Amino acid sequence: MTSEVxxxxxxxxxxxxxxxHLPSALWETPLCYMAIPGSHNxxxxxxxxxxxSPVDPTxxxxxxxxDKYMKPIIRPFVYKWAIAQESSxxxxxxxxxxxxxxxxxxxxxxxxxxxxxxxxVYTTITVEMVLxxxxxxxxxxxxxxxxxxxxxxxxxxxxLHTLLVxxxxxxxxxxxCPKMECVTLRKLWSQSHxxxxxxxxxxxxxxxxxxxxxPYWWANKCKAEALIEEFERRKQNGRPGGFFVxxxxxxxxxKYICSHPTESLKDMVMSAYPTLLSWVKQQKPGSNIGSLxxxxxxxxxxSWFIPTVIALNENLLKRTILPEP
Numbered sequence: 001m002t003s004e005v006x007x008x009x010x011x012x013x014x015x016x017x018x019x020x021h022l023p024s025a026l027w028e029t030p031l032c033y034m035a036i037p038g039s040h041n042x043x044x045x046x047x048x049x050x051x052x053s054p055v056d057p058t059x060x061x062x063x064x065x066x067d068k069y070m071k072p073i074i075r076p077f078v079y080k081w082a083i084a085q086e087s088s089x090x091x092x093x094x095x096x097x098x099x100x101x102x103x104x105x106x107x108x109x110x111x112x113x114x115x116x117x118x119x120x121v122y123t124t125i126t127v128e129m130v131l132x133x134x135x136x137x138x139x140x141x142x143x144x145x146x147x148x149x150x151x152x153x154x155x156x157x158x159x160l161h162t163l164l165v166x167x168x169x170x171x172x173x174x175x176x177c178p179k180m181e182c183v184t185l186r187k188l189w190s191q192s193h194x195x196x197x198x199x200x201x202x203x204x205x206x207x208x209x210x211x212x213x214x215p216y217w218w219a220n221k222c223k224a225e226a227l228i229e230e231f232e233r234r235k236q237n238g239r240p241g242g243f244f245v246x247x248x249x250x251x252x253x254x255k256y257i258c259s260h261p262t263e264s265l266k267d268m269v270m271s272a273y274p275t276l277l278s279w280v281k282q283q284k285p286g287s288n289i290g291s292l293x294x295x296x297x298x299x300x301x302x303s304w305f306i307p308t309v310i311a312l313n314e315n316l317l318k319r320t321i322l323p324e325p
Contacts, residue, residue, distance in 0.1 A: 010314055011307035015096035018310055019185060020143035025317055027186040031145065031196075032243045035285040035312035037305065038099030038147075038296030039092050040249040041084035043117035046125045051075055053122040054108060056154060080264035081252055082120030084298040089130055093137050096306040099147040099245065099294045101216075102127075104164065105154035113163055118154060127164065131171040138175060138194045145177075145188055147243065147294070149214055151200040161203050168197055169209060178208040198243070214294070216245040222256045224272040228279050235290040245294040248276050266299055273303045280308050284315045 013021045026034070047053070051071060055078065085092065089100070104127060105118040115127040134146065150168075153161070169176065177183065177193035188194070200213035219230040231246060250268055260268070276297070283292045295309045 009311065010317075011304075011311040013310065015306060015310075016094040017141055017144065018096055019098070019145060020141070022185070022313070023317055026313060027189075028184050029316055031183050031185070032241075032293055033286050033291070034316065035283070035292065035309050036098050036147070036294045037096055037300065037309040038101065038245060038294045039085055039097045039300050040101050040247055040296040040298050041119050042089060042092060042097070042100040042102060043123055043125070043130065044082060044084045044119045045086050045088055046117075046123045047079065047082055047119065047121050048124045049079060050124075053124075055121055056105065056118045057108065058154065059120065077257070078120050081257060082265070084119065084249065084265060084269075085301075086266075086299060087301040089133055090137055091301060093134070093141075093144075093146065095301040096310060097300060098145060099296060100149065101245075101296060102130075102148055102150050103152040103154070104150055104156065105152070106156050106160055108155060113160060115156070115160065115164060118152075128167050128171070131167065134195075135171050135175070138172075142192075142194070143185075143189060145185065145194055145196065147196045147198065147214070149198040149200075149216075149245075151198075151213065153201060158203075161201060165199075165203060165207060165210065169207075172197075176209040179211050196243075211243075214243045214245060215240050216247055216296075218247050218249075218251075220251050222250055222252050222268070224250065224275040224279075227276070235292075238289040239287075239291050239293065243293055245296050246292050247296045248280065249296065249298045269298045270302070273305070277304060277308050280305075280312070283312055285312050286316060 087095065103117055103119060105116055105122060107116060107122050117123040117127065138144065138146065172195050174192060175194040177188060177196050197210055198212070198214040199210040204210040204212055217231065217234060219227040221227040221230060227248065227250060250272055252265060252268060280295060285291055285293060297305050300306055
């Protein structure tokens with residue numbers, strides 16, 4: 001058995017269908033104990049670059065004023081530091097992403113009920129369009145399971161929440177997995193469920209199809225070494241009971257931006273990836289103290305991030321197949 005395990009390299013699975021190709025020994029493993037690659041700020045590839053979008057109201061007052069009166073100068077800086085993914089949602093899924101961080105907003109002074117995503121500015125694509133695109137992708141990949149985390153909800157009232165929940169149910173229909181204690185691939189496949197929706201609002205209490213918000217470990221650091229130190233500290237206190245996300249996304253502050261005027265978030269992230277990925281390779285999924293589950297990052301299709309995370313499940317495979325010493 002040992003030789004069989006050693007020959008398995010999960011990083012070499014077809015990324016668009018990696019769950020379907022996992023060894024059967026992992027089909028009974030709860031998804032919250034597996035290593036799952038995720039996309040932080042998944043929709044920032046389609047931020048409105050035509051300057052029609054206002055800066056979102058969560059930004060500092062000074063930035064909003066500067067943007068209003070000095071837009072041609074300020075906007076390039078906003079875009080450089082707001083875009084966290086450059087690949088489309090379909091490309092991210094094809095590359096192996098199975099968790100998407102979706103930040104929802106209703107644009108100010110918009111008389112329609114259209115909802116968008118945002119990060120600094122708003123997207124050009126509506127939430128409904130993206131959900132339909134994900135549904136189409138799922139239809140072609142019937143054994144892949146995607147976790148969608150809806151959060152932030154900038155400018156949404158109760159009516160818009162109700163409308164969004166209705167849209168989610170309408171688009172995904174029977175593919176929605178209702179709240180349950182233990183979710184495994186075998187169980188999901190047997191019931192043709194493909195999407196788990198995490199919803200950071202108390203309306204989730206009223207709908208069995210909406211899971212409660214999945215905790216997101218965010219280090220709020222602009223250096224890889226500081227981020228790693230923060231997560232090592234958190235790991236000592238143990239992991240949450242169910243799904244949770246470790247976000248290896250770096251966070252720039254005003255001081256960093258001012259001291260790196262020619263750089264962008266992408267420059268910052270890509271230079272840190274070698275250090276971050278060497279740390280990720282040392283991590284283990286599972287139920288133990290210090291185990292990780294979903295790992296989310298920026299520019300996830302442009303490094304070895306996704307195969308590196310998927311390969312962590314080899315630790316579970318060895319534990320599952322090999323007898324205890």
